Amino acid sequence: MKTTVIHQTFATLTTVSLLTAGVVHAEANGGLTAIGLSGDKTLHQIDATTATVKASMEAQGVTKLLGIDLRPATGQLIGVTDTFEIVEIDATTGATTVISTMDTPLPIEGDAPVIVDFNPAANKLRFMSGTTNHRVDIESGAVTVDGSLAFGEQDMHAGEAPAIVAAAYTNSFGKPEKTAMFDIDSTIVALIQQTSPNDGTLAAIGKLGIDGSDTYAFDIATDAQGTNTAWLVAGGKMHNVSLEDGSVQQSWEITGADGVALRDITFMTAQ
Structure with missing residues (x-):
């Protein structure tokens, strides 16, 4: 049974709430809305077309959110x-x-980053921290402990300890037939492909070409036509990232x- 938490009215950056159903999804004029997470549980509505935070609020009824993501199959x-x-x-x-x-907690060391991201094809939640790699059925809470994160034997970083701090899947619109998973490694400041998400196998794609950051937020926005756009927030900036290099x-x-x-x-692109 679902338990609903009674909420309070939140303060926004404007006198009228901008977080309405009409702007949570991409607007008709091509606007793209994202929800960002900072602090323990502060949510920010972001207009990605202008990189502007439009409103902020606290999540109610929780002490801390480890992460957030759009569930493409339902739009939740x-x-x-x-x-x-x-x-x-x-x-x-x-x-x-x-x-x-x-039913199985994720080991988290101190303030280590935690990855919360949906596999849109399987409709399962990928939940990771450090090298621990979990797959979760959100309806039942059942956790499958998958293979630990490690660079493949043929990768240039084979044998090195990965530092995966963010991740996202392609084709996150509805329930696609296929998807691919990409990660951010904070040690080499690079885009990584998790070529076998369940096995935890990693393959370096290429360096981002920016300075390292204390925090990283990463998502791949997919529109109704199936176009994937990778977005990274680091160093106070929003970046578009090539999934090719x-x-x-x-x-x-x-x-x-x-x-x-x-x-x-997370980008609110599902309909």
Whole structure:
């Protein structure tokens, strides 16, 4: 049974809430809206076309969110709490509804980054930290412990310890027949492909070409035509990243955030 948490009205950056259903999804004029996560549980509505934070709110009924992601099959905004509850987040109010609790906790060392991202083809949640690699059925909370993250034997970084801090899947619109998983490694500051997500096998694609950052937020936005656009937030900027060679193609300073460091981001493209 789902448990609904009673919520409070949140303060936005404007006098009228901008987090309405009409702007949570891509607007008719081509606008693209993302939801970013900072601090323990602060959510930010971001206009990706201008790299501008339009509104902010606190998620209600939780102490901390480890990460957030769009569930492409349903269009739900999903979060995972520090007690391993899987919650649906109302993007208009910040209210949270408990869906399930994971039956196996994820080992997390200190403030190590945690990856929360949906495999759109399997409709399962990829949940990782350090080299630990879990796959989760969010309806039941059942966890499958998959292979530890490691560079493939033929990769140039074989034998090195990976430092995966963010991840995203392609084709995250509806329920596609196929998808591919890409990660960010903070040690080599590069794009990595998780060529076998369940086995944890990693293959370096290429360096981002930017300075390293204390936090990284990464997602791949997929539109109704199946076009994938990789977005990275690092160093106070939004970047477009090539999935072919890993290089940053364009960058924009984020405005309206007052120096907030985003540690996760998801693009609300599902319909």
